[in-house]
Amino acid sequence: MKVSEFQYTNPHLTEVVFTENPNFVMNKEEVEMVRSISSNIKKLEGNHAVISVSLVLGDLDDFENDQPFALKCTVEAKFEWSEKIQNDGKIDILLEKNAQALLIGYLRPIVANITNVSKFPVYNLPFINLNE
Incomplete structure (x- = not known):
């Protein structure tokens, strides 16, 4: 097995905000969460970049x-x-697709852990098509 020539170091959480909706009434078994993902790619000198990926579930401003x-949640790593x-x-392509997919993999357990300690069922972030 050969090590890839595309590497990343120190993926870490840079932001997390969780707010419970005080008006929410659970009236069905599964709730479809509205979600969005955004990223920021900052190329540095040489062959380096810092990439952050932010996931938003629900609406932070409107309950x-x-x-x-x-x-x-936002995670970041240096590539x-x-x-x-x-x-x-x-x-x-590697920065826009592969790097984001790798960082989304770090978001999954964070989202699951946070929602697991809430009064709501654990939310498991599904696989996301980054080509659309």
């Missing part, structure tokens, strides 16, 4: 909806790659 809670990848012109 007039039928969402049980609102949650925002680096070889000259070969830089010269192949594939780095943008």
Whole structure:
């Protein structure tokens, strides 16, 4: 097995906000959460970049909806790659798709742990299609 020429270090949580909806009434077994994902790619000198991915579940500003809670989590990591990848012109795809997918993998247990200690059922973040 060969180690990839695209690596990351120290993925970590940079922001978390959880707010319970005081008006929510559980009247069905499963609630469909409204979610959005955004990312920020900051290329640094050389073959390095810092990427953050933010996930928002529910609406942090409006509890007039039928969402049980609102949650925002952001994770960040530093990425680096070889000259070969830089010269192949594939780095943008790796940063926009692969790096985000890796960081979403770090968000999953954070979301599950936070919702597990709430009064609501554990929310398991599904796989997300980053091509759309």
